Amino acid sequence: MTIAPGRPRHDHPARPAAEWAAARMLAHTLPAALPEESVPLAAATGRTLAAPLRAAVALPGFDNSAMDGYAVRGDGPWRVVDRILAGRTHTVASLVAHTAVEVATGAPVPDDADRVVPYEAADRTGDVVRATPGDRRHIRRAGEYAQPGQELAPAGSRVTPTTVGLAASVGLDMLTVHARPRVRLVISGDELVHTGLPRWGRVRDAIGPMLGPLLSAWGAALLDSRMVGDHPDWFAGAIADSTADADVTIVCGASSVGPADGLHSSLRRLRAVVHVDGVACRPGHPQILAQVGPRWIVGLPGNPYAALVAALTLVDPVLAALTGRSLAELDAAVLAGPLRPDDRNTRIVPVRRRDGQLRLVEGAHPGYLGAAATADAFAVVLPGWQPGDNVSLLTLP
Numbered sequence: 001m002t003i004a005p006g007r008p009r010h011d012h013p014a015r016p017a018a019e020w021a022a023a024r025m026l027a028h029t030l031p032a033a034l035p036e037e038s039v040p041l042a043a044a045t046g047r048t049l050a051a052p053l054r055a056a057v058a059l060p061g062f063d064n065s066a067m068d069g070y071a072v073r074g075d076g077p078w079r080v081v082d083r084i085l086a087g088r089t090h091t092v093a094s095l096v097a098h099t100a101v102e103v104a105t106g107a108p109v110p111d112d113a114d115r116v117v118p119y120e121a122a123d124r125t126g127d128v129v130r131a132t133p134g135d136r137r138h139i140r141r142a143g144e145y146a147q148p149g150q151e152l153a154p155a156g157s158r159v160t161p162t163t164v165g166l167a168a169s170v171g172l173d174m175l176t177v178h179a180r181p182r183v184r185l186v187i188s189g190d191e192l193v194h195t196g197l198p199r200w201g202r203v204r205d206a207i208g209p210m211l212g213p214l215l216s217a218w219g220a221a222l223l224d225s226r227m228v229g230d231h232p233d234w235f236a237g238a239i240a241d242s243t244a245d246a247d248v249t250i251v252c253g254a255s256s257v258g259p260a261d262g263l264h265s266s267l268r269r270l271r272a273v274v275h276v277d278g279v280a281c282r283p284g285h286p287q288i289l290a291q292v293g294p295r296w297i298v299g300l301p302g303n304p305y306a307a308l309v310a311a312l313t314l315v316d317p318v319l320a321a322l323t324g325r326s327l328a329e330l331d332a333a334v335l336a337g338p339l340r341p342d343d344r345n346t347r348i349v350p351v352r353r354r355d356g357q358l359r360l361v362e363g364a365h366p367g368y369l370g371a372a373a374t375a376d377a378f379a380v381v382l383p384g385w386q387p388g389d390n391v392s393l394l395t396l397p
């Protein structure tokens with residue numbers, strides 16, 4: 001962005017910056033969850049259940065053996081009358097006292113079997129099996145884990161690979177989840193280049209490549225990234241176009257007060273409702289949350305580490321709300337320093353865990369991602385913090 005000499009721009013209203021935690025909470029409470037849709041299990045991981053996951057069948061579906069061995073009835077010794085492997089569906093001869101059926105783990109056991117004697121506890125000679133008495137039945141009864149219709153996970157749960165496995169085991173092929181928010185990136189800056197070596201005066205776009213995977217991990221469907229030059233008309237046009245089909249438009253750069261920083265004027269032209277205009281945090285002060293009808297606009301600062309902080313502050317909470325997931329509770333930990341306390345702003349600093357202690361990763365700058373890239377987490381250091389006080393920890397997915 002170029003600042004035209006003698007034309008400082010002060011045409012956006014001076015508002016008090018929002019306190020960091022309040023801005024994050026507002027970004028999570030304002031948007032309503034998107035409608036539900038039904039998706040195949042293979043596409044469900046990372047989504048949020050919009051309806052409880054209920055068993056379609058009983059689990060186990062039939063009485064079956066928990067061990068390889070002999071299903072027996074009554075006291076031993078037992079005469080072996082049949083052999084049943086898992087997957088065999090022939091009806092099992094009912095057992096009379098002193099008889100046994102050889103069974104594999106998971107194979108159906110006759111209704112009247114008392115217990116399964118594992119091979120290790122059995123002594124077989126010809127057709128006759130002996131074993132010492134045992135307390136364990138080693139039979140998994142039909143429906144003992146889940147009954148048809150039983151709720152196994154509530155609405156609002158995040159679908160994990162384990163959830164998908166559970167859903168499959170109770171007979172489901174589809175899950176009801178919230179729709180994925182359609183998100184577009186609008187990246188501004190005449191100085192930006194997108195591949196190769198930037199020549200003098202040019203800068204590689206670092207925010208687009210960083211945000212793409214982050215947005216996917218937060219549950220968004222990235223429509224595309226659009227590059228816009230620093231002309232206010234182009235900028236307002238790009239945002240207006242984007243809000244036609246994107247649930248969330250993320251604007252990178254142009255958030256500050258320079259003459260080419262057209263976000264504020266574009267929002268006014270679009271008659272957007274601005275909920276957050278500046279957050280009292282360092283870095284990442286010039287961040288914006290606005291709304292045009294049901295569409296959301298998040299403005300991130302152009303400095304890449306500041307943009308990451310703003311994404312953690314506003315984008316993650318907005319996407320959490322739209323996808324129906326709750327906002328992660330932040331773990332607390334002691335941070336020893338070295339860090340200068342700040343009485344007015346929340347600081348978001350990269351930290352690493354070493355030898356059970358949380359340490360600052362030094363060398364973070366708003367315009368540089370080096371320290372952030374080697375961090376385990378980002379400490380939220382509230383105004384008034386002193387070395388040794390608690391901080392809360394933001395993590396990346």
Ligand SMILES: Nc1nc2c(c(=O)[nH]1)N[C@H]1C(S)=C(S)[C@@H](COP(=O)(O)OP(=O)(O)OC[C@H]3O[C@@H](n4cnc5c(N)ncnc54)[C@H](O)[C@@H]3O)O[C@H]1N2
Binds near residue numbers: 191207256285286306
């Ligand atoms: N007079 C003031 N100047 C500035 C203020 C202020 O309050 N008063 N705030 C400063 C802060 S804090 C930040 S952060 C930046 C935010 O600037 P913008 O959001 O308007 O972004 P730009 O001016 O376009 O760029 C800032 C900086 O970042 C580089 N940049 C931009 N986009 C990208 C990208 N996609 N990838 C990598 N680097 C990018 C750009 O070249 C600039 O160096 O404003 C301060 N100024």
Ligand code: MOO
Binds near residue numbers: 303306
């Ligand atoms: O957001 Mo700025 O310096 O705070 O990078």
